Amino acid sequence: MPNRLIYLKQPNSSIKSDRNDDRLKLSYDYLILAIGSIHNDFGTLGAKDFCLSFDTIKECNAFHNNLIISLFDLIQTNKKELNIAIIGGGSTGVELAFEVKNTIVELLKHKSIAANNLCINLSIVEQGATILSNLADKIKEKTIRLLNSSGIKIYSAEKVTSINQEFIFTESGKQIKADIKLWTAGIKAPDLLTSFGLKTNEKNQLLLKNTLQILEDEHIFAIGDCANFAHKEQLLPPTAQTAHQQAKFLANSLSNWIKNNVPLKKFHFKNQGVIISTSKTNAVGEVATNTVGKIALNKKLAYLSYRFLYRRYQASLYGYPRVIILIIIDFLSRRVKPNVKLH
Numbered sequence: 001m002p003n004r005l006i007y008l009k010q011p012n013s014s015i016k017s018d019r020n021d022d023r024l025k026l027s028y029d030y031l032i033l034a035i036g037s038i039h040n041d042f043g044t045l046g047a048k049d050f051c052l053s054f055d056t057i058k059e060c061n062a063f064h065n066n067l068i069i070s071l072f073d074l075i076q077t078n079k080k081e082l083n084i085a086i087i088g089g090g091s092t093g094v095e096l097a098f099e100v101k102n103t104i105v106e107l108l109k110h111k112s113i114a115a116n117n118l119c120i121n122l123s124i125v126e127q128g129a130t131i132l133s134n135l136a137d138k139i140k141e142k143t144i145r146l147l148n149s150s151g152i153k154i155y156s157a158e159k160v161t162s163i164n165q166e167f168i169f170t171e172s173g174k175q176i177k178a179d180i181k182l183w184t185a186g187i188k189a190p191d192l193l194t195s196f197g198l199k200t201n202e203k204n205q206l207l208l209k210n211t212l213q214i215l216e217d218e219h220i221f222a223i224g225d226c227a228n229f230a231h232k233e234q235l236l237p238p239t240a241q242t243a244h245q246q247a248k249f250l251a252n253s254l255s256n257w258i259k260n261n262v263p264l265k266k267f268h269f270k271n272q273g274v275i276i277s278t279s280k281t282n283a284v285g286e287v288a289t290n291t292v293g294k295i296a297l298n299k300k301l302a303y304l305s306y307r308f309l310y311r312r313y314q315a316s317l318y319g320y321p322r323v324i325i326l327i328i329i330d331f332l333s334r335r336v337k338p339n340v341k342l343h
């Protein structure tokens with residue numbers, strides 16, 4: 001048996017495990033790598049310096065503060081306009097666009113300002129022919145209609161080539177003015193994974209067997225965003241749905257292998273559909289069924305399914321009794337808190 005060790009290091013830790021090495025060592029028999037992903041700017045010139053991304057809570061809060069400050073700035077000064085651009089028209093970018101729009105509407109309502117007194121331009125820039133390329137046409141069309149009616153502009157077939165303080169430049173020669181630039185155009189696994197000498201794809205994700213074991217070592221597994229797993233010759237989408245199914249599957253399969261010597265099973269992804277929240281009370285989406293395939297959901301049903309899924313994920317983390325308490329807390333908070341967090 002090889003000497004199976006992982007090394008841990010807390011960025012600010014003063015703990016020392018031995019004299020020459022400040023890392024903690026942890027021995028293992030089986031290892032599951034589930035270290036997720038970070039945004040992928042594909043080396044686009046200026047993206048690192050001028051775009052905000054959403055890898056950590058800190059970055060999400062930074063964006064929220066930036067948006068609120070920019071809106072107050074627009075309201076209180078003689079600034080003429082505010083331009084916000086989201087790069088990437090996948091489900092994260094589209095949901096974010098609706099969320100930003102709703103925040104703007106709520107804030108202006110809070111300040112009793114008519115939206116048409118201000119010039120706020122919100123846009124999505126997508127390199128593909130259309131946004132939400134992997135969703136059914138019906139859902140795409142519905143979402144595009146909703147984006148249009150919310151005043152969110154879509155630039156499709158526009159590959160971003162570089163970004164500066166003021167503009168986003170595209171391959172076709174467009175210059176899109178943007179004060180706030182948000183990057184949601186793809187993910188990659190942390191660079192750390194390429195330092196182990198294991199086989200990875202161009203997004204740093206580990207290549208896997210259908211049992212979720214890495215190719216080089218049957219004691220090491222990978223799941224979620226850091227894993228490269230193909231379903232019907234297509235890479236699985238980096239979503240919570242994929243990560244959740246793989247985690248549940250592996251918990252069973254691996255414990256059966258270890259405890260009962262049952263050979264590892266093959267993982268099969270079951271696409272249960274996609275739901276995109278478009279406002280506090282609406283959503284669009286489709287669910288996959290065993291009998292009639294994919295069904296498009298109407299606004300209310302999509303919204304209820306979205307809320308149900310959210311609570312179900314909470315329940316898998318905290319258990320149902322706590323989720324009931326959380327539902328009550330959320331209900332009461334909505335009565336006393338403003339609709340937009342202002343700080």
Ligand SMILES: Cc1cc2nc3c(=O)[nH]c(=O)nc-3n(C[C@H](O)[C@H](O)[C@H](O)COP(=O)(O)OP(=O)(O)OC[C@H]3O[C@@H](n4cnc5c(N)ncnc54)[C@H](O)[C@@H]3O)c2cc1C
Pocket residue numbers: 034035036037054055092190192223224225226238239240241242243
């Ligand atoms: C803005 C945004 C919105 C999204 N919305 C949705 C959505 O609505 N629905 C959906 O299905 N998916 C959504 N996703 C995608 C979803 O969040 C991911 O697919 C899912 O979280 C992947 O799960 P994971 O367990 O692989 O990784 P993660 O949930 O990212 O967990 C990985 C964990 O590993 C930790 N870690 C990383 N490196 C190390 C290290 N070296 N040592 C120790 N720990 C480490 C990280 O800190 C993190 O806690 C969204 C993603 C983003 C960014």
